[in-house]
Amino acid sequence: MQELDVIIIGGGPIGIACGLEAKKQGLQYLIIEKGPIVNSLFNYPMNMQFFSSSEKLEIDGIPFISHEAKPKRNEALEYYRRIVVSNDLDINLFERVLSVKKERDTFHIQTEKDGYRAKNVVVATGFYDLPNTLGIPGEDLPKVSHYYKDPHFYASQKLAVIGASNSAIDAALESWRKGAEVSLIIRGPEVGTRVKYWVRPDIINRIEEGSIRAHYNSTVKEIRKDSILLNTPEGEIQIENDFVLALTGYRPDFDFLEKLGIELSKDDKRLPTYDPRTMETNIKGLYLAGVICGGLETHKWFIENSRIHAPIIIEAIKKDCTTKNQGDRSI
Numbered sequence: 001m002q003e004l005d006v007i008i009i010g011g012g013p014i015g016i017a018c019g020l021e022a023k024k025q026g027l028q029y030l031i032i033e034k035g036p037i038v039n040s041l042f043n044y045p046m047n048m049q050f051f052s053s054s055e056k057l058e059i060d061g062i063p064f065i066s067h068e069a070k071p072k073r074n075e076a077l078e079y080y081r082r083i084v085v086s087n088d089l090d091i092n093l094f095e096r097v098l099s100v101k102k103e104r105d106t107f108h109i110q111t112e113k114d115g116y117r118a119k120n121v122v123v124a125t126g127f128y129d130l131p132n133t134l135g136i137p138g139e140d141l142p143k144v145s146h147y148y149k150d151p152h153f154y155a156s157q158k159l160a161v162i163g164a165s166n167s168a169i170d171a172a173l174e175s176w177r178k179g180a181e182v183s184l185i186i187r188g189p190e191v192g193t194r195v196k197y198w199v200r201p202d203i204i205n206r207i208e209e210g211s212i213r214a215h216y217n218s219t220v221k222e223i224r225k226d227s228i229l230l231n232t233p234e235g236e237i238q239i240e241n242d243f244v245l246a247l248t249g250y251r252p253d254f255d256f257l258e259k260l261g262i263e264l265s266k267d268d269k270r271l272p273t274y275d276p277r278t279m280e281t282n283i284k285g286l287y288l289a290g291v292i293c294g295g296l297e298t299h300k301w302f303i304e305n306s307r308i309h310a311p312i313i314i315e316a317i318k319k320d321c322t323t324k325n326q327g328d329r330s331i
């Protein structure tokens with residue numbers, strides 16, 4: 001089995017940026033992705049519009065042309081797919097990485113299909129796979145989802161949206177516009193302050209005019225077949241309900257990181273340990289890239305500010321490979 005210079009786990013925008021940079025620098029590399037190309041983006045809401053303008057989502061300076069200044073999900077799929085295909089990147093799709101073990105200077109990567117060896121590993125697995133659950137009775141009912149896809153599904157239905165961030169507000173507005181009767185359940189006293197600046201007035205106006213019912217300072221106590229039970233400042237109330245979208249955020253796969261031996265901070269942020277100059281973790285040759293770096297601070301890193309990880313990491317790996325090769329020649 002050939003030993004590669006680097007294996008990149010995760011074929012999201014940042015994993016792809018790392019692969020592209022590795023190819024440009026002449027490294028032997030492979031990206032391993034458990035789903036399709038940019039799996040997280042593929043699973044985003046159908047009509048989702050990025051808050052970043054398209055040039056801020058570009059990797060390696062490859063122009064990203066979109067109809068409006070801020071691209072839609074479909075345009076981003078097109079952009080990242082074209083990068084993979086036209087650069088003929090080495091990427092194995094629909095292959096989940098199960099474990100990574102280091103013996104001496106070699107990483108052994110086991111997937112559900114095969115085994116690989118590499119001198120370095122980049123973990124770019126994002127956080128979109130694991131939703132923050134509510135831990136309440138009824139959360140496992142089939143009418144409850146932690147992912148929102150298409151508003152058509154909720155037309156003429158009583159929909160409860162839990163959350164106050166961009167995902168929740170987009171879902172509430174879109175579904176209401178397609179004929180759903182929407183209730184928003186918000187833990188705090190207001191709509192999230194990080195909601196896109198052009199969307200926030202829209203939701204506030206819809207709430208004020210009574211089109212969308214908002215329950216502030218409220219939490220869901222229980223989800224039942226035809227209703228939900230809320231804890232509100234006015235006491236416990238029950239509202240009729242057909243579907244629940246619990247859009248309360250997502251978290252990185254900490255078990256996976258810990259199994260790899262990556263140290264996490266002991267505070268509630270669970271920040272993984274890495275050197276920001278190289279993105280190398282506490283394990284030599286094991287790097288972190290993209291949103292995974294933020295631990296539970298999932299808003300800290302996004303495509304716009306983490307695409308820089310790719311050149312930083314590949315430069316560090318290239319330096320290390322060059323030093324090792326020189327060492328091998330002098331033996």
Ligand SMILES: Cc1cc2nc3c(=O)[nH]c(=O)nc-3n(C[C@H](O)[C@H](O)[C@H](O)COP(=O)(O)OP(=O)(O)OC[C@H]3O[C@@H](n4cnc5c(N)ncnc54)[C@H](O)[C@@H]3O)c2cc1C
Nearest residue numbers: 010012014034039050051052097125126290291302303304
């Ligand atoms: C609704 C929404 C809107 C957003 N809008 C913006 C925006 O406007 N601008 C912006 O900059 N950012 C935005 N973001 C954030 C942005 O999408 C993420 O920051 C970006 O996807 C991070 O890229 P990544 O490559 O680090 O992680 P991801 O895109 O999550 O990629 C990780 C990949 O790893 C794969 N993977 C996970 N585990 C394994 C495994 N064990 N084996 C193999 N593969 C694995 C996953 O399938 C996934 O494809 C938004 C996010 C959301 C949810």
